[in-house]
Amino acid sequence: MAKLSSQQLTELGDNFLAFSQSVGNYRMENRSNLTKTQNLEIKNFHRTLLNYADDLYTTSAKLIMDDIQTSLETIKEVTSKTNDTFHKLKKVQKVLDIAASGVTLGAAIFSKNPQAISDAITELSDNWNG
Amino acid sequence: MYSYIPFFFLIFILGGCVNLKKVNDFSSNSTKSIKNFEDLEYSFTKACIEKCELEQLENNQIQKTKCECKSEKEADKISSLIYKAIKGYFEGMTNLSENKLTTYKFNALTKALKEGDFGDIQLNKKHIDSYAKISGILTRAITDSYRKRKISTYIGDANDAIKILLEALEFNMVSNLSKKLDVKKQRLESYYFDLSVDTTITGFEKKKIIEEYNTLTDEIDTRKDQIALYGKGLNNIAAGHQKLYDNRNKLNAGEIKEQLSQYSSDIQDIVDEFNKLKKEK
Numbered sequence: 166m167a168k169l170s171s172q173q174l175t176e177l178g179d180n181f182l183a184f185s186q187s188v189g190n191y192r193m194e195n196r197s198n199l200t201k202t203q204n205l206e207i208k209n210f211h212r213t214l215l216n217y218a219d220d221l222y223t224t225s226a227k228l229i230m231d232d233i234q235t236s237l238e239t240i241k242e243v244t245s246k247t248n249d250t251f252h253k254l255k256k257v258q259k260v261l262d263i264a265a266s267g268v269t270l271g272a273a274i275f276s277k278n279p280q281a282i283s284d285a286i287t288e289l290s291d292n293w294n295g
Numbered sequence: 296m297y298s299y300i301p302f303f304f305l306i307f308i309l310g311g312c313v314n315l316k317k318v319n320d321f322s323s324n325s326t327k328s329i330k331n332f333e334d335l336e337y338s339f340t341k342a343c344i345e346k347c348e349l350e351q352l353e354n355n356q357i358q359k360t361k362c363e364c365k366s367e368k369e370a371d372k373i374s375s376l377i378y379k380a381i382k383g384y385f386e387g388m389t390n391l392s393e394n395k396l397t398t399y400k401f402n403a404l405t406k407a408l409k410e411g412d413f414g415d416i417q418l419n420k421k422h423i424d425s426y427a428k429i430s431g432i433l434t435r436a437i438t439d440s441y442r443k444r445k446i447s448t449y450i451g452d453a454n455d456a457i458k459i460l461l462e463a464l465e466f467n468m469v470s471n472l473s474k475k476l477d478v479k480k481q482r483l484e485s486y487y488f489d490l491s492v493d494t495t496i497t498g499f500e501k502k503k504i505i506e507e508y509n510t511l512t513d514e515i516d517t518r519k520d521q522i523a524l525y526g527k528g529l530n531n532i533a534a535g536h537q538k539l540y541d542n543r544n545k546l547n548a549g550e551i552k553e554q555l556s557q558y559s560s561d562i563q564d565i566v567d568e569f570n571k572l573k574k575e576k
Contacts, residue, residue: 175470182477189481193488211485219346219478222471223339226370233377233463239456240380243449247387250445251396254438258399265403272407 171228178221185214262292315439317555318446319392321535324562326385328528331569332378335468335525337518339367339374342475349482370467377464384457385532391446397438401427447543454540461533469526476515476522483511521572528565531558 169177192199192207199207266289273281347362390396405427487508491501535558542551 171466175466175474178471178474182474182481185478185481189485192485196488196492208485208489212482215478215481219342219475220366222474222478223343223366223370226339226467226471227366227373229377229463229467230373233459236456236459236463237376237380240384240453240460243453243456244380244383244387246452247384247391247445247449250442251387251390254391254396254442257397257434257438261399261401262403265407268404268407 169228171225171232174221174225174228178218178225181214181218181221185211185218188214259292263289266292315392315442315446316394317552317559318539319389319394320559321539321555321562322385322388322392324559324566325532325535326382326389328525328532328562328566328569329378329382329385331521331525331528331566332382332464334569334573335518335521337472337476337522339370339472339475340364342472342479343367345479346482349479349486353486370471374464374467374472377460377467381457381460381464384453388446388449391442391449397435397442399431399434399438401431450536450539450543454536457536458533461529461536465526465529468522468529473519473522473526476519480512480515483508483515517572521569524565524569524572528562528569531562531565534558535562 188207188211192204192211196204266285270282270285270289273285343364343366344362347364348359351359405423487504490496490504496504535555538551538554538558542554545551
């Protein structure tokens with residue numbers, strides 16, 4: 166027998182749910198005409214039908230995995246590329262800050278001021294590692 | 296003649312410059328709507344536990360036994376997997392289309408050039424400011440063009456897959472999880488009906504029982520409404536993404552901006568409505 170799809174399982178669940186509703190209504194509407202045993206039997210029957218519907222919905226939700234495996238992989242891949250591009254663009258600011266530190270260091274060397282050179286190297290190193 | 300070249304170059308680049316605000320609005324509203332998954336307060340596992348507890352109550356079982364919900368846990372795991380993939384994609388799109396991303400600061404460079412002692416080289420402070428401004432505009436224009444190209448590519452690559460995932464999550468929530476609430480409603484109806492016709496129960500107790508039943512069914516209706524709204528949001532996101540895909544090569548066109556605004560505002564309305572239901576609970 167061919168395997169049922171998640172959509173077909175849900176449809177089956179819907180049918181069981183509708184069937185159980187009819188059984189439940191029958192029991193409530195005819196309560197006074199039913200013997201204790203009959204009432205209990207119909208109640209159990211109703212419960213079993215509801216359990217079938219319940220299980221079919223759960224199984225359908227699990228089976229959907231078969232339909233989405235490839236899509237999940239595609240989206241994961243695109244998301245990873247999106248995040249890479251985002252981080253690349255964020256890095257541009259870092260490059261600008263490093264360039265500014267480079268200019269400061271150049272100016273400090275021109276000024277021949279050892280303290281300014283030392284400060285500029287620290288700044289460059291901070292921006293590089295930051 | 297030659298002095299006009301940079302001007303034309305600038306116009307050309309700025310012409311390609313993207314205003315991705317509408318894409319960003321759509322993505323961030325979609326993310327907000329998708330994240331309502333975490334506020335649904337209902338799951339396959341919860342449905343299983345509630346069913347099991349009601350059975351124990353019906354059987355007059357004083358000592359609670361552990362409910363076996365292995366299959367439902369698995370169903371939740373799959374829904375959560377789909378949810379996380381969709382959320383990750385839209386968060387990534389939101390970050391990438393954010394205008395602040397390419398608003399680079401040239402202050403540090405300008406300051407270094409202005410304050411630096413470059414020996415014999417004399418730098419005009421006014422020129423430094425102007426160059427910094429132009430550099431900012433050009434950098435932004437170039438990086439925005441790059442972003443637009445990348446976003447168009449990603450939308451193209453993701454469209455079919457994201458629609459399948461959105462549809463699958465909608466199916467699991469609306470066609471499966473929500474229906475489990477209908478099952479629960481029938482179980483409660485059956486249980487409370489027996490109590491209501493029980494001749495050993497007093498009239499006062501029966502009133503209490505009816506009140507309890509009504510509270511529980513109201514709660515079910517609110518949960519169903521929440522799930523339905525969530526599903527509606529997912530459908531809107533899928534339609535909006537399709538519109539993005541159809542127009543991915545003309546993201547700047549007025550028409551697409553208008554249509555995206557409509558989707559964003561519809562999705563925002565759904566988020567607001569969902570939050571209202573959350574407060575009512």
